[in-house]
Amino acid sequence: MVQAALAAGTASRRCVFELFGRRLPEGRRYGVVAGTGRVLDALEDFTFDPATLAFLEPLLDGPTLEHLAGWRFSGDVHGYAEGEVYTAGSPLMVVEGTFADAVVLETLLLSIYNHDSAIAAAASRMTMAAGGRPCIEMGARRTHEEAAVAAARAAYVAGFASTSVLAAGLRHGVPTAGTSAHAFTLLHDTEEDAFRAQVASQGAGTTLLVDTYDVAEAVRTAVAVAGPDLGAVRLDSGDLGATAAAVRAELDALGATGTRITVTSDLDEFAIAALAAAPVDGYGVGTQLVTGSGHPTCALVYKLVAREDADGVLQPVAKRSTGKTMVGGRKWARRRYDADGTAVAEVVGTGDAPPLGEHERDLLVPLVLGGEVVGREPLDAARERHARSRAELPIDAQKLSRGEPVLVTERV
Amino acid sequence: MVQAALAAGTASRRCVFELFGRRLPEGRRYGVVAGTGRVLDALEDFTFDPATLAFLEPLLDGPTLEHLAGWRFSGDVHGYAEGEVYTAGSPLMVVEGTFADAVVLETLLLSIYNHDSAIAAAASRMTMAAGGRPCIEMGARRTHEEAAVAAARAAYVAGFASTSVLAAGLRHGVPTAGTSAHAFTLLHDTEEDAFRAQVASQGAGTTLLVDTYDVAEAVRTAVAVAGPDLGAVRLDSGDLGATAAAVRAELDALGATGTRITVTSDLDEFAIAALAAAPVDGYGVGTQLVTGSGHPTCALVYKLVAREDADGVLQPVAKRSTGKTMVGGRKWARRRYDADGTAVAEVVGTGDAPPLGEHERDLLVPLVLGGEVVGREPLDAARERHARSRAELPIDAQKLSRGEPVLVTERV
Incomplete structure (x- = not known):
């Protein structure tokens, strides 16, 4: 895609991609954003090294190889902060940059978010069910050896006390136990x-x-x-x-x-x-944690929602779909509360956002600006955010039975 | 465990660990061994580097840190060759070495086998259903970013034609497409x-x-x-x-x-x-492949089955369990065929194996001897072995419906 767009002169068109889920996994009441810190680390490290370029050499033309050799992401990313709960249609990440910049992030962003958020969503249900009793993550033997380290990190964000994966202690500072x-x-x-x-x-x-x-x-x-x-x-x-x-x-x-x-x-x-x-006094959880307790992935997708036309004007775009919620345009997103402070809705819109209401808060924060990571934070900040964000949800969020999402998505 | 065993003088006892599954995932007709090549690579690379030792320093005593600093696996591993089909109770790996040597392999071996074999088992059902039409692996966006590369490799072993994960081409030589x-x-x-x-x-x-x-x-x-x-x-x-x-x-x-x-x-x-x-003319398969099509893990376990006693005599050992098949002792394993060449049983025994029958073949091959990898082979060898091994199975192996394993496990 990058090669064809470079040759066609469209690779430099400014684009907006959105990372979101059309729905929550079946029966789940809420989702949990996890992997944000890992995405920021991976974005900083994302270059095409000589070994990779040598492998790609037979597949790509000269201008494309030259483009990739010097490439670093130079666009902007706004997104939900790590640990935040989310629902169907929440714009978890909004990526802005040239087509060539933003399109190559798809697999990286989705892989990390679909995995880590699936683990965190399962972990959050487990820590809620455990009440104040500590949960220890013990699932490394039942998942890919690197996924295991990421799973321990995601479980910690969602309230697990510790992990038996020492590598998660070394790399992410997760408390270890065994x-x-x-x-x-x-x-x-x-x-x-x-x-x-x-x-x-x-x-x-x-x-x-x-x-x-x-x-x-x-x-x-x-x-x-x-x-x-x-x-x-x-x-x-x-x-x-x-x-x-x-x-x-x-x-x-x-x-x-x-x-x-x-x-x-x-x-x-x-x-x-x-x-x-x-x-x-405590629960050690393995297989069902690292496999997302029935939902090993979140079905998050990464879609082009707006791009410059030939005249340089940003235009909303969307695939024609039957039965799929696909709204073009750059999104903003807010959580709305009732008078008692209980979260009740995700308000998602395009275009200029109206003034913030009394019982609303903005959900998108800057993560990367001009290619520079600006959203890094300690892992404990994400863990504390998840505890706060989950505590705001309606009481139905505590039901383990299958049901509807507790936050209604309002498109304005 | 290593630290306590070193201090107690039991760390050097010769041990036999076995990697196996008590049952196949529910309803599955056969399993597929995958990840063997990755295990051999990982074993060769498995050392405790200075950064890891520094992290472990507050957790361990001096003699243990000293032991780990110079440690390399020096034991033997026999196992089913990659691509082979297996069933409940198949001894997929038999690891022999000191306790300190063999016990630290547990998470590494199980992580790789539980993941890769789960993907290969799903992939094998898909390529069988596809008949001669090619299947393309396209699931990277729905699983952890490193699991994605391993999944592409495992899918290729089980008959997929290609993958959209370029990193699997670079690292494992899997043909790429997109x-x-x-x-x-x-x-x-x-x-x-x-x-x-x-x-x-x-x-x-x-x-x-x-x-x-x-x-x-x-x-x-x-x-x-x-x-x-x-x-x-x-x-x-x-x-x-x-x-x-x-x-x-x-x-x-x-x-x-x-x-x-x-x-x-x-x-x-x-x-x-x-x-x-x-x-x-072709199928691109994503989410359901990388999540094992309902069975994201294989429930393989790694158990001590024999160890030296205080007199240096190797003794079979087993946990006392209700309803769990747990047989102590070092195993041998053979596949038995009927007169038409159809595989019908997995014959698993302990002690000295009887002479090989006319319609039998041995399943355990040497993979590591004295710490040296001896079982490395090209990935295409595993792919061809899977095609052969699957073709030997009874016709019921082709049923996608839930049912019993097609190979009966005979313990002798």
Whole structure:
């Protein structure tokens, strides 16, 4: 596309692309923006290096290779800030630049947003279902090795307390945590040997895995080895609610009243909610988190919504579609609240925005201006924003059942 | 775990870990091994660099940091060759080494295998449904940016003809292909301008996207611009079967009898099969491929199955489980055929394997010996192996409906 547009003289036309979803994944009440910080890092690093140009050489003509050799994105990006909730039709990113500049961002932006936002949306439902109990991200083994690091980051934005992926700690500053596996117990001649080895190395505050053989016996051994200050025990199988209750009673009887109980084993938001009344102190979540709990992608798209015509005038454009919501033109977007401060609508319009209403706030913030990243922020800022943004939603956002989006999209 | 085992003197115990799935994803008839080549590359690169060690420094003790600083995997890995089909209980990888060596591979091996094999399993169903028609991988925008490259590779192993991910061409030698987007048509003042620009740049053999405005008119314009030697047209919306029939008739009437029709638009194996009778020449598949068509992960696990005891004798070990198939001991595995050469069973055993039967073949091949990679092969070898291995399966493997695995697992 870039090569043909360069030759046709249209590559330099000023364009506006929009990143949005026509709808939320089926049944979901709200979406969660995640990946913004990763997009900004990737945009800064996005160049065509000599190895890439050598690979492209047989595919492209001379002027195109020359264009790419010196290319850096030099346009503007406005977008929803990371952690913000969104709904159908929310213009999550508005990218402005020449066609040649903006069109090559499509796969990069969509890949990061479709993945990270899918994980964050699932994570947000899980942390909501968990109430104040911490969720630990443990899904790295069930997804691509790099997606795992991004998933840990997105889960943290959506309220997870920590991750077992050390690389997410190294690269993104996500707090890390972990426990031992059954292999560690099986390695040793007895469960007691394994517990002694772990406590000697990690201290009594560690988390001992107690379901390799017999749970009740393992709990007795654990407290005998670590003492009543044992940090936690982990359950990874069986009926977690009933077992947690039995283990709590046993721990209390042994004087280990402060020892926490962490549960794992194919948890999702529904299983977490079902354990609300059980004496559980934390949830380790794996597969269902990193696969988006039924929705591994968000169906976000990147569409040209306006471009200069031959006279240099910016014109709205749109594909002719049946049944697809496709509105041309550069968008603005606001969240509208009712008098009680509950968010009720996403107001999306084109052209000049009217003055901001009393119960409204603007959603688009500058992320990149003239190719320079201006929207970078600490990951904790995104995490705090998500907590605030989610807290503003109507009470129906807390329903885990399938239903309609809680924010109505108003096009003006 | 490594730190505690080093201190306890158990880190050097010889161990056997096994990578396998307790079951196939629900309803699937067979699995497809993919990611083996990526695992071998990753194993060779797996060291703890100074930045990583600096990050780990506050978490680990001196002896552990020292151990990791010089660490390279020095054990053995045997496994199913890439592209091979598998079933429940197939020992896809058998890793032997010290505990400290083998335990740190868990996340790396499982991440790659759970992702790549999930994509390959979906891709195999799609290429089978497509019959001889080529499938093009186009899903990068709907998954993590690095997972996208691995997905393109896995899809190629399972019979896809090409990918739109140029990075998969650069890194893995997967053939690349692509078409233009609606944005390219919308960029230009008229559809004819867009087609002229594309044909001028790419030649008449290019693929023109004909559903931005009116399909029938676009097809007329396309042939008028490119001539009857136009390579292909792409349809990305509407009723693909009916539209393809109308476009085929129109192309033939215009003399463009050799122009192919490529269809895209949320295809999965079922939609591909439903188009079998339509005049379609190729399928572009995106979202459903990169998300594993309902099964984004394979639920493969990595378990300790044997380890030295205090006397240096290798002992089978297994967690005590209810309802989980968990067999201790180092496995061997063979595929058994009936007299007609149809594969019927996976024979999995422990201990010394009996002599190979007339209608059997061994499935485990050496991949890494003493830390040295010995199982590397060209990607096309894996692709050809998959085609052969799939062709041996019973006819029920071709059913897209949910059902039982076609290979029975026999434990001996």
